[in-house]
Amino acid sequence: MKKENYDFMMPNVNFFGPGVVEKVGERAKMLNMKKVLIVTDAFLRNLDNGPVKQAESSLLKADIAYVIFDGVEPNPKIRNVKEGKKLYMDNHCDSIITIGGGSSHDCGKGIGIVLSNGDNLPALAGIETLENPLPPLMAVNTTAGTASEITRHAVITNEETHLKFVVVSWRNVPLVSFNDPMLMLDIPTALTAATGMDALTHCVESYVSVNRNPITDAQAIQGIKLISKYLRRAVANGHDVEARTNMAYASILAGMAFNNADLGYVHAMAHQLGGQYDAPHGVCCAVLMPTVEKWNIISNPERFSDIAELLGENIAGLSVREAADKAIEAMILISEDVGIPTNIKSLGALPEDFDMMAENALKDGNAFSNPRVGRKEDIIKLYQQAYDA
Structure with a gap:
């Protein structure tokens, strides 16, 4: 283990369990929020008695004004951040509440970043680049996977270059998070699978990361x-409350782990797939994980032996x-069982892009905590193996 001293970051307050969305207004009032920008997507906004409607009801009871930005796209783009910032400023907002999965949370963080740290978001990519605090931020989570509601990571896609970049800062950590499993019951099967595999990737990469701690x-x-x-x-029956609840627990545990231990080449490479081909992040991670982690085994086979046992x-x-x-066999099996594609070819990946993607993957903030150090040629070969799988 490389680090002897470490810090540990997560939101100040974390609500968990059925019905905790009702506490949104109460906590907003305690944080002295006066005019909130709700950051979400159009589907969630229009869902009858969905998470947005329930959060709105809670804010109204607390007599807190709000305006809704529902322009979040999957793999949120710089344009989404700019549009959200404009709505925030035009309506004289003073705080942000994100509602949704990782895309909503990342977009909301991005809006907060440009409000206080300047409009050149790509220039802020990296670790601890932010000099100024974001506006007060709370996050209501609706998926069991990304854990962006508790982390310091903001992942944004530059739609002009098709590159994903990550702004990693303790300033991005929301002040309060809400994980209400009852908001997750109607998540589509494919999204349940993708976000669940993202959470598994978080756990695996954290457990073998060079920055891990007890x-x-x-x-x-x-x-x-x-x-x-x-x-x-959870994939077999989305209304299995016990499964949904325990997947929500797993997601937040995974988020706490990787928020502090960091990740590795799976995420660094997945960001290139997602940015280049607009592919679902969790699927990118799941498809790459067996290939990358098989290559990583020699760095610490004992850890991978542990993972095999933990996976049954x-x-x-x-x-x-x-x-x-x-452990690798178990990763492949769980992916197959929940319907994840077997290779990155199915995601639209093109071999002629691997050179550029490998170069950018090694610059990604997640690359530096991978347990095995690779060169560009190694990453190209891993992409090719995942393409041919």
């Missing part, structure tokens, strides 16, 4: 256990190396 290990371990037990159930594999009588290989 606290993040505990979170990653429990997250893997829960995902192994409940993701298939019987490793009795196996050598550490043999058990480590079982």
